[in-house]
Amino acid sequence: MAAPVKSVDKPPAECSPLNFTSFQKKSRSKSLSIPGTRPSVQNGQLLVSSGVTSLDYLLGGGLAVGTVLLIEEDRYDSFSRMIFKYFLAEGVVCRHELFVAAAQDDPDDILQELPAPILDDVAIHRPGEQPRMSCEPQDTLDAMKIAWRYQNLPKVQSALASSSRFGHYYDVSKTMEPEIRQAAKWHRFYHPEHPPLSSGTHSPKLESYSALLKSLRDVIQREGFDLTAPLPKSRNILRVGLHSLGSALWGDDLCCHDNPKNVHALTSFLYGLRALLRTSLSVAVVTVPSHLIQDRALMGSITRLCDNAIALESFKGSERETNPLYKDYHGLLHVRQVPRLNCLASHLPDHKDLAFKLKRKQFTIERLHLPPDLSETVSRVSKGELAGAATAAAACSSATSSAKHLDF
């Protein structure tokens, strides 16, 4: 029963001091075993977590390696930036490499703002720390009055023995500790640091996007993420984060004009990006300020050129903020596209009405539903009516005192 299981092949994962069981899964290791990834249950594709567990669930288990996730930004770029930071923080925690490109903020500043992970077993980078069993100060005995036998056990017990879980939770109110962040290897591309070399060449590509693509290709080839090159011993995933592509600060006038001069700049960049990603072990998250792009056909082609696409619509500043239907949530989430990778049918989310809420320890995406009507007047207002006229809804709820009780 409790005899140790002798495993035939020792898995290459490092033996962390926080192994609670001695069980080691015997795997034939046909597929690459990279920490922080897992094969998809639908089509065997290698998946990485996007940092938000509810988003992983929506996208069919996670982001497939070699694909692009397009996030259409909300009006003030608050929630899309949050998901962008979750993606990068997940990369730091799983010890993937990062490539961050931005035009508005310095990538250093973006990395300073990453949220802190919540788990205990992430703190493996501190080698000097003893396990908690040994010397606890006496006054912590008063912490638990009834369940004091469990006091010395760590707060969160991970189900699996390995420290590289799939999908972590983050505390938004704290930033990631510098030790964890500095242990991560990352590359940066800050657009103002790459001034345009020549101007006036009438090519469909834009100078800034070409420089970005070239820089990304160099990083992929130099650091060994390329699948066409001979494989080094240990492989890792490169997480690429591109912030606010298409905005005016990248030199692109997609957002400014109805008939932009560089119509094909962003689309040819995305085409090149996807080709680069398919032949390497990388995942990309691209955010685009789609509310500024007037041409819907162009937005459609941008969506088609990315694999996964979601759009965030925040309630702040719109008339929906006061709608009682939406009072529990911060905004709506629309899934625009889900890819079909190496299979005929894709996994579509069950429900189309999704709303999100940014809580301190979790970014939840839930199905939008009518709350139960517990008031005196049980008049069934349909969702369409409620969304259409906020004033009418207020009038309905205050039309009291008529004896409209439900009679059983």
Add this chain to the structure above:
Amino acid sequence: MLGNVRSFTMLSELLQGTDVGGFLLIQDSCSYSGRHLLKSFIDAALNREEVVHVLGLDVSEEELKEGLKSLVFQRLHFHDAYADPLGWTDNSPFTVHQFSSWRLAELLKQTAQSKPATLVIDSLSWVLRHISPTAVCHTLQQLKKGGAVRTIIGLLHEDMHSRGIVGSVCRLATSVITVEPGSKGEEALAKITKRSKLGKVTQDEQIFSIRKDLTVTVLSKPTDPGHKQSTTEEQVDPTANLTFNLRLTDAEREAKEKLALPFVFSKEKKTALLHSGPGSGKILYEPDASDDYDQEDPDDDLDV
């Protein structure tokens, strides 16, 4: 000096100019001009002993300086781009094509002071008509980050541009004030959106009026007749209206806490049990003769 302004309103906070390195955008339309509010901001900055540089493109110098007190004019530097903005004559003090970050930084260094100056652009619409929006956004971003300027205050006429251009410029701004005419004559409505560094967005709407001496009086929040005072239901107290008593008085609560629980040991016994020696929790199993102990993994034949 600011009359009966409550210090916690967003408009007055912005007027006090506490955020450094920001870009404040005032958006107006033809129904209500934002220049009065712009002049109030200039006045407030001058009263705070700051150096203000004004790029005047929309109105002439005399018109802009009207209403400002003359004793602060030594700190106000007006760069006249109103007379000849496109440089048709050869000696124009400032043309619109000189709107670039290095040229503006040079201009600001000419009147070098100890602390960086406030740059006021009146108006950005003029610049956007002659320079491409991407170049203008670049310049504004570089000025914000560069440190040559303390804050930038710009006026934008939103009905002169397409939504995309207005949206792109608003993205760069840390605070945006959209002014509209109010319900009564002298009053105006200001919708303020402020973005903090971490991405938190706060919004507010205030009715204000500007007096002759350019002080801003914030009146009140607009009472929108559409927003019915939604009676937020009181949290239903589950311990009310019951036939039995579920509440605790203070004495009862104390007694409850003093109650000695079973299996509560003294401190020493607890520590002894918690920090027990090695080997106290292990299970040692010796397989019997009749136990079928198979070392092989039954999942071996699965091709997973």
